[in-house]
Amino acid sequence: MNGQITPAFSQALADVLRRRREAKGMSLAKLAELAGLAQTYPGRLEKKERVPTVDVAHALARALDASCQSWSGTLKSA
Numbered sequence: 001m002n003g004q005i006t007p008a009f010s011q012a013l014a015d016v017l018r019r020r021r022e023a024k025g026m027s028l029a030k031l032a033e034l035a036g037l038a039q040t041y042p043g044r045l046e047k048k049e050r051v052p053t054v055d056v057a058h059a060l061a062r063a064l065d066a067s068c069q070s071w072s073g074t075l076k077s078a
Contacts, residue, residue, distance in 0.1 A: 010051040018046045034063035
């Protein structure tokens, strides 16, 4: 793997990301801050305008007190 997530996986990730972030009552700006990303990047991911790297996906999961592994069942069924 080259550190890039496939577009199909990225689209499913975008949906999970939005649901988890909203369930925590977290703003996109706060998510970006906690994940160490540019402020606009999580929103672009949720709008499916960007495909994150594996490292970014892990950073987002950590910022949401989760892990990419814990999302795998949700992502596979999406």
